Amino acid sequence: MVSKVPVIEQCVVSSNVRKDIMIEDLAGYLERNKKLVFPHRHNFYHLLLFTKGGGKHTIDFETFEVVPWQIYFMSPGQIHTWSFEGEMDGYVVNFDRDFFKTFLLQPDYITLFSFFSGLVRDEVFVVKTEERSAVLALFERLRRQTVNVDFARVSLLYIFHLLEQQRDRPAVLPEDTYNHTLLRNFLNLIESNFRTLRLPKDYAALLYITPNHLNALCKQVLGISAGEIIRQRVLLEAKRLLAIKDYGISEIAYELNFNDNSYFTKFFKKGEGITPEEFRKQHT
Known part of the structure; x- marks a missing residue:
């Protein structure tokens, strides 16, 4: 696809x-x-x-x-x-x-x-x-x-x-080189693997750190958990694909590695507050 x-x-x-x-x-x-x-x-x-x-x-x-x-x-x-x-x-x-x-x-x-x-x-x-x-x-x-x-x-x-x-608040990413590199590598790994890897422990293993360390860093710097960052990236891709009328809901669910349409719909509604169909009507 x-x-x-x-x-x-x-x-x-x-x-x-x-x-x-x-x-x-x-x-x-x-x-x-x-x-x-x-x-x-x-x-x-x-x-x-x-x-x-x-x-x-x-x-x-x-x-x-x-x-x-x-x-x-x-x-x-x-x-x-x-x-x-x-x-x-x-x-x-x-x-x-x-x-x-x-x-x-x-x-x-x-x-x-x-x-x-x-x-x-x-x-x-x-x-x-x-x-x-x-x-x-x-x-x-x-x-x-x-x-x-x-x-x-x-x-x-x-x-x-x-x-x-001149920003009203400090930069989102941490100033020390190690933590910045770690968080940037995590975000890059999500970008490459969000369709197949959904758990923080999978990314922590690729980064050679513990899941607790990864989660603490994400909460400290971005204010949300590592799992939520992963879910937000999957949700963003779902919204991008829904903005294209040619793709059916089942195609999008398959592309994002969901087992079935109902699981994808529940995931989307929990994150966005509306169903995929309702989102599509608003943005196409």
Whole structure:
């Protein structure tokens, strides 16, 4: 079973010849991609800063009201759609999965930032007043100098640090390297195995730690148990597949390794509060 949610590639939405990074003003980006309002995924990192406009945008079925100076970050694979209103302005930055890979000693360095944790609740926030002029100047310089790829990398990292420091709360992921690596590896393992591995003890064994250690770390950092993190990922995939009309409930249950439709329906209703059929009616 192959997902039919369209995957948008960098070259499709970019206006320049570079495939690894694109920085553009929002008005021009929306004009070129005005038909891209259906639910879709990206195979690249995507961030957008609003300086003007309204409406809504949705990331993995969580909807946000657009306000000036809101910024959002998206990681590859997340489902996204928008419904903007009025005159829109701001900046869009798209960059490849491996954009920083050969530039930094730590290949997954950007996952240290809370807004690249893969958790929607950390990906959308408003830039504080005192940081706006600096952020705006950096985005504008980036837009004008995309030919210098190292300048773009350094500038983006500086913007990331600036935005991380202005958050109202500390980063979601722990600062010490060991626990950060452990939690990041756990989330990566879930991404690869959530269809077949559903128990914390399975992941703890792959991480060479005890289930109690894994559960304590998840509760300390994310505020929920390891089992709940796994269930939320399965539920998210179910919602993504339900948004595609072509898939029957039985197909989705099979894809997610449930024994039968009734077990899948009970699991979904417990997590979402409504049945899969009701969810589909709301989102298609």
